[in-house]
Amino acid sequence: MTAIQRPKGMQDVLPDDRRYWDWIIETGTAVAQQYGFQRLDVPIIEFTPLFARGMGEASDVFVQKEMYTIEEDDGESITLRPEFTAGLVRAYIENGLTNWPQPVKLFSIGPIFRRERPQAGRYRQHSQFDVEIMGETDPAADLEVMMIAMNLYRNLGYKGLTFQLNSTGCPVCKPVYIAKLKEYLADHLDKLAAIDQERMIRNPLRVLDSKEPGMDELLANAPHIVDHLCADCESHFANLRGLLDALEQSYTINFRLVRGIDYYTKTVFEVWAEGIGAQAAVCGGGRYDGLAEAIGGPSTPGVGFGSGIERIVLGLQEQGIEPPDTPQPQVLLAHFGGATKTAAVKLTYLLRDAGIGARLAFARERRSMKSQMREANKYAIRFVLILGESEVEKGVVTIRPLDGGEQVEILQTELITWLNEQLTMNN
RNA sequence: GCGGCUGUGGUGUAGGGGUUAACACGUCUGGUUGUGGCCCAGAAGAUCGUGGGUUCAAAUCCCACCAGUCGCCCCA
Numbered sequence: 212m213t214a215i216q217r218p219k220g221m222q223d224v225l226p227d228d229r230r231y232w233d234w235i236i237e238t239g240t241a242v243a244q245q246y247g248f249q250r251l252d253v254p255i256i257e258f259t260p261l262f263a264r265g266m267g268e269a270s271d272v273f274v275q276k277e278m279y280t281i282e283e284d285d286g287e288s289i290t291l292r293p294e295f296t297a298g299l300v301r302a303y304i305e306n307g308l309t310n311w312p313q314p315v316k317l318f319s320i321g322p323i324f325r326r327e328r329p330q331a332g333r334y335r336q337h338s339q340f341d342v343e344i345m346g347e348t349d350p351a352a353d354l355e356v357m358m359i360a361m362n363l364y365r366n367l368g369y370k371g372l373t374f375q376l377n378s379t380g381c382p383v384c385k386p387v388y389i390a391k392l393k394e395y396l397a398d399h400l401d402k403l404a405a406i407d408q409e410r411m412i413r414n415p416l417r418v419l420d421s422k423e424p425g426m427d428e429l430l431a432n433a434p435h436i437v438d439h440l441c442a443d444c445e446s447h448f449a450n451l452r453g454l455l456d457a458l459e460q461s462y463t464i465n466f467r468l469v470r471g472i473d474y475y476t477k478t479v480f481e482v483w484a485e486g487i488g489a490q491a492a493v494c495g496g497g498r499y500d501g502l503a504e505a506i507g508g509p510s511t512p513g514v515g516f517g518s519g520i521e522r523i524v525l526g527l528q529e530q531g532i533e534p535p536d537t538p539q540p541q542v543l544l545a546h547f548g549g550a551t552k553t554a555a556v557k558l559t560y561l562l563r564d565a566g567i568g569a570r571l572a573f574a575r576e577r578r579s580m581k582s583q584m585r586e587a588n589k590y591a592i593r594f595v596l597i598l599g600e601s602e603v604e605k606g607v608v609t610i611r612p613l614d615g616g617e618q619v620e621i622l623q624t625e626l627i628t629w630l631n632e633q634l635t636m637n638n
Numbered sequence: 639g640c641g642g643c644u645g646u647g648g649u650g651u652a653g654g655g656g657u658u659a660a661c662a663c664g665u666c667u668g669g670u671u672g673u674g675g676c677c678c679a680g681a682a683g684a685u686c687g688u689g690g691g692u693u694c695a696a697a698u699c700c701c702a703c704c705a706g707u708c709g710c711c712c713c714a
Contacts, residue, residue, distance in 0.1 A: 292714095
């Protein structure tokens with residue numbers, strides 16, 4: 212029998228990688244809070260219709276088969292969340308946040324699930340840092356979520372990021388544009404690959420995102436949505452750009468940036484990083500003024516983004532950026548079994564209660580000093596506290612500094628004071 | 639769902655038909671009685687991804703499957 216393995220597309224986050232996660236989550240939380248956002252967590256499972264609605268017919272079939280959906284005995288269909296936004300909007304409506312002072316600024320962190328074929332930077336379970344503003348149409352709200360993303364990456368020391376920006380219009384101007392795009396593509400049908408011909412029928416905007424060779428020129432000459440926005444969308448977009456310019460935040464207007472789902476309106480954006488494979492977007496988001504209504508709530512504008520933590524980690528590692536050191540105990544208690552062990556255990560917990568991190572050497576029987584010293588060395592311990600028979604008898608502890616300093620003997624009653632002095636030095 | 643590449647101790651690799659599968663790192667033990675790093679000595683740890691086939695003989699060649707990985711599709 213072979214040992215059971217983890218399911219496809221699921222990752223174990225080992226301590227070495229986990230350092231990055233903690234750092235990212237900590238940094239993201241700090242940035243969001245600095246902007247006045249509050250954390251709200253929603254369940255990992257929601258009723259399936261929450262995700263099915265609002266996505267639109269084009270993505271319906273394709274997207275839904277990539278969800279982890281469970282049909283329950285009582286006939287309810289539930290789904291492992293494939294995104295954050297729908298759940299947060301649901302919670303906003305269900306818990307009456309509609310009656311809080313508007314807008315409501317929220318963030319969340321956690322796993323999401325998509326049943327796709329894994330590749331670099333794309334896993335079936337991945338985690339997102341997610342930020343949303345509900346109940347605000349001001350382009351300054353769009354700016355705010357975008358800047359949270361940028362701030363996060365900057366605080367992490369990320370280099371070489373590009374802000375990709377586009378507007379996807381609204382229910383008024385988007386259909387008009389799609390018709391124009393379709394018309395143009397139909398005129399050049401012979402130049403389209405089979406896959407793009409399909410896309411043209413199913414979800415024409417996606418043709419803009421085509422990876423087929425030779426599409427650059429054809430698409431450059433195609434109608435671009437920013438030239439076909441209605442007055443409202445046009446001014447929203449101009450306004451947002453003006454604010455970005457005022458902050459001297461560089462960005463690229465990318466007319467090929469599209470989102471496949473119907474609920475997006477006006478602003479769409481991504482942040483791209485180099486060196487993490489074909490899935491270069493480290494962050495994707497936009498405005499979704501139609502979503503709340505689509506899931507049965509009051510019409511409420513919203514804007515937000517999700518940023519994949521695994522991809523941020525990949526990018527940081529690619530750039531050789533190290534997370535800050537995580538705190539480790541700086542003392543280890545060595546002993547020789549029997550009464551010395553009991554004394555060591557007691558002293559260990561005394562230190563821990565006093566807020567001093569301590570590692571206790573484990574040993575079922577008498578264990579050699581050498582072995583315990585080697586252990587201390589492996590974990591970058593600064594002081595080995597030795598409790599042997601003679602120390603226990605005298606009520607002292609021998610302190611062996613591992614940095615080459617002189618070995619000293621201290622009264623056990625003075626140990627905490629002594630350590631507090633030593634450990635604050637050089638730190 | 640489709641395609642490319644890859645599967646040898648914990649990790650990284652060598653071995654590309656012939657008896658006990660090699661090396662490095664890591665792990666553990668020891669180098670006198672209670673003292674680390676470096677060094678030295680030793681040990682543990684691999685059904686060579688799984689199953690079939692070819693052959694006197696397979697880690698090695700062939701097929702299938704599985705897993706990983708990269709890309710396509712899709713991307714909320």
